[in-house]
Amino acid sequence: MTAFAPPTVMTQGDPDGPLVVLLHGRGSRESEIIALADALPAGFHYAAVRAPIAEHGGFAWFANRGIGRPVPDSLRETMDWFRSWLDEVRPAGGPVFLVGFSGGAAFAGGLLLDDPHCYAGAAVLYGTLPFDAGLPTGPGHLAGVPVLVARGDRDQVIPRDLLDRTWQYVTAGSGARSTARRDPVGHALAPAALAALSDWLRAEAGGDAAA
Template sequence: MGRPPDGGPDRRGRVSAAFGEPVATYRGSTDPDAPLVVLLHGRGSDEQQIAALADHLPQQLAYAAVRAPIAEGGGYAWFANRGIGRPVASSLAETTAWFRAWLDAEHAGRDVLLVGFSGGAAFAGGLLLAEPARWAGAAILLGTLPFDAGVPTGPGRLSGVPVLVAQGDADTVIPRELLDRTWTYLHDESGATLTAHRDPGGHGISAGTLAVLTAWLTATAREH
């Protein structure tokens, strides 16, 4: 676990799937007992771009930046969608199964925190809502939960689960309706142990968001 034995940054999962073998880039701690933070990039991006975020996060944690399985726009995506922030339910179910198979093969029994940005936030939210007890926590950064996409979003679904939500008031990429619905659900219905951050920024991880994420990861990992 952690980085590959040769110390190199990349490792391909051993799980066969219709999407091919997962590709992950590792950063941070090589201690196999350290909590693992899985970084999930946005639509059209890749694992290398979001792996750079780990350099600014607590180094006592281990980080795995995973490449999404669907090629799109010179990068990769976590699901087919019906519009921005609106996953096709069958596609989300397929990529969720693919991701969980990789995680079970590579990191079984390990405490895992999810950090998703934009489209990766919707995917992280899907994983979280499908199996709330499986995760040590999840950060939903500049994105929406996957409503109406085949995962439960009922009251109390995330009871006691540490969740961070961060949004920018000037974000014009994710539909405001979905951002507001995510904010309201997490605050008023989900039951999550919630940390929430808003700033005036747009669709990007601001210095303020980074500081809140750093503090949240440190505090949440300490509890596990």
């Protein structure tokens, strides 16, 4: 088993608010995705976590068999590493939201599939769920779980078959309480998608987030 270093984490917002974990894309780092917190609602505690695998000057959440296709053993190791950190820092009984972009979306999706009831919801932004990685993806597996899925119709990074499969599973097969949007952009977060993420967090947190 790989011995990963403890996570490097940047935080912003209200430490007493619902926890929103921001998961960056492949080759990026926590200091980049934490900038999203400036455009997201007040009243939340935002934590941007650095992925544990150094790669090409940045960091990755898992070893790949191809874009969007994690090596199952690698994904299992990094998910267990993440959960060890989360179990130490999550507020007792408090909600935890996952927000992942690109490779971070696949990682967020893996965490959600592995333990759907651990999270108050997950946003899968411009990425794919980690299909064929040893995680359950059967009908109704995410029944009632809030999931926001967003994709760019001009995305040339994530394979189209994975984008389509993710869209279909989240909006139909999974049973999730889904919010779905498509934007006329490539592999980059559209301003309208960021606004939709803000609205989704407010709606799902309800009275748990301070005004």
